[in-house]
Amino acid sequence: MGLLPFETFSEFGALIQLKYFHKLPAIDRNDVSLKFCYDKLNQVSRSFAMVIQELPDELKHPVAIFYLVLRGLDTVEDDTEYLKENPEAKHELLRTFYQKIRNPNFHLENCGGSLNATAHYADLMLHFDHVCKIFLSLDQKYQAVIEDVTMKMGCGMVDYLGMTGVDTVKDYDEYCHYVAGLVGIGLSDMFTAFGEDKQALFKVGLSGSSEDPLKKSLSNLMGLFLQKVNIIRDYAEDIEEGRTFYPSSAFQQFGLTQVTDLKDPKNLPQALKTLNYLVTDALSHAPDCLEYMSSIKDPKVFSFCAIPQVMAIATLVEIYNNPNVFVKNVKIRKGLTARIFMETKTLGDVQKWFSKFAADLRVKLEKNLDDPSAQQTKQALDNIQKKAGEKTMKNGLKISSGFGLVSVVSALVYYTLYGRSPSTVSATRGSSILGRLFGWTGLTPSGI
Template identity: 45%
Template sequence: MGSLGALMKHPDDFYPLLKLKMAARNAEKQIPSEPHWGFCFSMLHKVSRSFALVIQQLDTELRNAVCIFYLVLRALDTVEDDTSVAADVKVPILIDFYHHIYDRDWHFSCGTKEYKVLMDQFHHVSAAFLELEKGYQEAIEDITLRMGAGMAKYICKEVETVDDYDEYCHYVAGLVGLGLSKLFHAYGSEDLAPESLSNSMGLFLQKTNIIRDYLEDINEIPQSRMFWPRQIWSKYIKKLEDLKDEENSVKAVQCLNDMVTNALLHVDDCLKYMSALCDPAIFRFCAIPQIMAIGTLALCYNNIKVFRGVVKMRRGLTAKVIDRTKSMADVYGAFYDFSCILKAKVDKNDPNAQKTMSRLDSILKTCRDSGVLNKRKSYIIENQSDYTSFVVVLLFIILAIFLVNLNPNWPNN
């Protein structure tokens, strides 16, 4: 569940973590019995546990379509990400991938760990895809075709300008937003959202991931993956990989802040998209990742640790986001709180301070103008020093009872 140290610092994380743990166990029990569907949902839990949790709340018909859409694009992404596969092999696969999803016998060995299993046994995904209704199939095929072509383009092309960056993010994530909007519309519960808003939903998530994953991508073996646009990083350094060097720490943080400021451009569109959703389950499905993204940006901003290791929200805070996100009041509140956290970290001497502050002020105004900020719990946690030793002792008693109930054979182990 959460680390012991984190629970000591944030005792109020315990209940949301407990609920998250129980939800995860319940989701695992709901895996279908049919072999191909069982493989798909089991694989979903392995490649993205958090996504698997939010998808489970959708109605069965839509849940199945979104699961297959995600696995198809995850497989496509695995081909793109595997730097050990030569470009002349990779590019044709990416371009033709939309054909392969109709082939029950197709597979391609690449990737590592659970991603390799997904690729080796992709025939299960194809079998499940072929059982979806035609409207879902057509939406998934269209996005797969366009994404594969876009990925192929950037196998042989570097991200030079900010326009390149936006185009690449459109291909690998904006199209996901467009595809999900098509699936929601095919399901019949939502109007078809404007493409610009759907695109921004994907770009905001993708840019957050690219910022957070700098070190992992730059250290990729046998070849680095470079997604930060030269137009931004060349203002601070000669080579992108130099950002991780300790002597370049000041410039690295300034470049990082520039990247975060760029990502904030998409927030207003994301808030508009979410405010138009009608179905409560679809709303939560869309809103939780967006809140996680703004929370991650608040954590990454002005943080040299992005260039030293893994930076991510603590599990207890993630559990709170999942537990609390039920309405637009919760979304506005979360974006307001995390934007305030980010704003407090802005150094007036940063080269982009004025631009960053302007974008944050715009987000804060939108959230205030919603008129619902008083209807949510704050993510800005006050000093925890007033928690007594009694609360901490009670926490461990509850934890011990929970662990014993999870494993009734524990005394005999």
């Protein structure tokens, strides 16, 4: 019969727990606008929706609306067909979007419809008045944060509108600041309004290319880390839409001239060198992210910050030296995602995860020591493990809150019935419910 792998067993148990036993706090569904906002939040970002709904009550609605407002702004920017014939009007809308959200009747027709991802974006924009109504009901201190970040991001989007990429790593960092670093800064402003230590969250970090204290802050670097992982991972998806923000200096140093050259199979050696260079650059932010998270006091705020960061470093392990990045969107297993959700509660958990994934990537690096970035990658991993305290993550399932026993029994029953691990069964039964649930057939969880 063979032994059930601990890692498979743990992921399977976490999936059962997350899907069937993990209950999110209830939302007042009698409020039509609030119901719309949370329904739409779940439709446009399932991963973020879950961590947002577990925030403290005072922060839950402000962060949810912050996300939806920025998703709306991003939809205006991303929809290349919207106001195509009148670019100045589009620029003006992006610049003044922060003012529009003060209008309880504000909505946009025919916006978001050309995006390939999902029809939910168009529906969000069509009924954006619901988002505005909930925004206007928030405490003024949270409204001010949302307005400020939306204004700065909208103006930054105008500067980048129509661009299909960036040139240098410094340009790359600047772009990531506008699309993600500002989000990190805004969230930190909300957390400090809630009671977290402002000085600690805005401490100057060690990574990044900017000399600006705000752009060098831990809050900005948290956003840069997540955004860079998304940019690297999403190459195949983005290139189909005619853009990607891989800095041209990254691939030109390896003899390629156009970003599209990376997807040509004959250029795979140079493409992998580019990929590993960018993964190493992203890894450089990880110690600063650990420093930021060590300053968070509220356990719910901590989990909100930590889960996406752990998923990001897990993704870097998956995409390092992986040629599939240039042909499809590579993501981590659903089971691993579930386990991260269920087992990321404390700083010790995060340190263990970061140390584990640094060790996993080091194994891949040892087989790739001729890579031009190998020494820098090794140094980045050393820095992560030093900051994480050389912690290790056990493969076994955590049994906590009285539920672990249920997932253990469920997994054992399944194993007894089929005589093999869930991963083996799903590999041969790709259309089975378990196969779809467990994610071993190529189906993967939504991006963070």
